[in-house]
Amino acid sequence: MAAAPPERPRVVLTTLAGVDGRITLRRDQVLLEPSVGERWRAAWPDDVEGLLARRDAWVEEHHAPTATLEGSGTFVVDGTSSPWAQVGGPWDHPDHLPRRAPHWFVVVDGRGRVDWRFTGDDTTALLVLVSRATPPGYLARLRKLGVGWLVCGDERVDLAVAVRRLGGELGVRCVRADGGGGINGALVRAGLVDELHVVTMPVLVGGLGTPTFLDGEPLAPDGVPVRLRVVSVERGAEGSTWTHYELDGA
Known part of the structure; x- marks a missing residue:
């Protein structure tokens, strides 16, 4: 191979x-809804x-x-706006990695739309991929929850940059995109x-x-x-x- x-x-x-x-x-429903x-x-x-x-x-x-990679569309339907879009001051938020774990649950959420309930456990850490256009209020929310993020792009998340950084900085050798x-x-x-x-x-x-x-x-x-x-x-x-x-x- x-x-x-x-x-x-x-x-x-x-x-x-x-x-x-x-x-x-349907496009207006997510599978995480029990029904x-x-x-x-x-x-x-x-x-x-x-x-x-x-x-x-x-x-x-x-x-x-x-690392398991997901998009924010797994968690919210199309058209969902960030509750934190108008919250926060100037954008000055470098990478934030408050913890490390054997496995990463990585989610692309450059628009800051997901209000997280699961933030990780003993073996898995939630990690959000963001850009320099992500609402500062959302990053403040992640920090309060103890969730890390990597900044991977300007106007939107650059997946090529993100995947390389998962390997180079976190030691990930295989990403499962699910x-x-x-x-x-x-x-x-x-x-x-x-x-x-x-x-x-x-x-x-x-x-x-x-x-x-x-x-x-x-x-x-x-x-x-x-x-x-x-x-x-x-x-x-x-x-x-x-x-x-x-x-x-x-």
């Missing part, structure tokens, strides 16, 4: 989707949990990722994804605008699709599949 470029950690993207690529029920998550899981065929468990065990055995279509699409467009593990289940959601596992910016007018190499395919008893891909050049 090809190694990741030495200047950054390997990025392994994992997802669960219906055959139409949808990863949730939404229950309806989503009710559609899972019986073979999905086993495939997910085997996929996760494979990723852990072969790469042992020490977020939604926005951050997944941004990682692919930036050329940061090395391999992809997709569990596809025989379920249809449909709906114009319903999130897929690869959204974000459209392909450039002169762009070409990203080529994938199929490494392996495992099929479950109910027709769900776990497909392991590598990206060309990875």
Whole structure:
């Protein structure tokens, strides 16, 4: 298996989707809402949990990722504004790392939209990726909660910078990207994804605008699709599949 470029950690993207690529029920709902998550899981065929468990065990055995990367869209719906947008003085907030842990739960939240309840435990530290445009009041909120952040960009979070910094400054050698279509699409467009593990289940959601596992910016007018190499395919008893891909050049 090809190694990741030495200047950054390997990025392994994992997802669960219906055959139409949808990863949730509607754009205005998040799976963390109990009623939404229950309806989503009710559609899972019986073979999905086993495939997910085997996929996760494979990723852990072969790469042992020490950072899990998510986007803020996992936690808040589109259109959510920062409650701290008007709070705080001049922007003067360098990196803040109040604690370290064996594993990092890393979330891109340059707009400062997530009001955190989980901030970590004995083995995992929450880390937020922000930019110099992030509301100062949000950073003050993170500091009060004991949550760290890395500044990775000016107007928005630069994912290439962020991934390199996770490796260079925190010692992360593999990042598992397990977020939604926005951050997944941004990682692919930036050329940061090395391999992809997709569990596809025989379920249809449909709906114009319903999130897929690869959204974000459209392909450039002169762009070409990203080529994938199929490494392996495992099929479950109910027709769900776990497909392991590598990206060309990875």
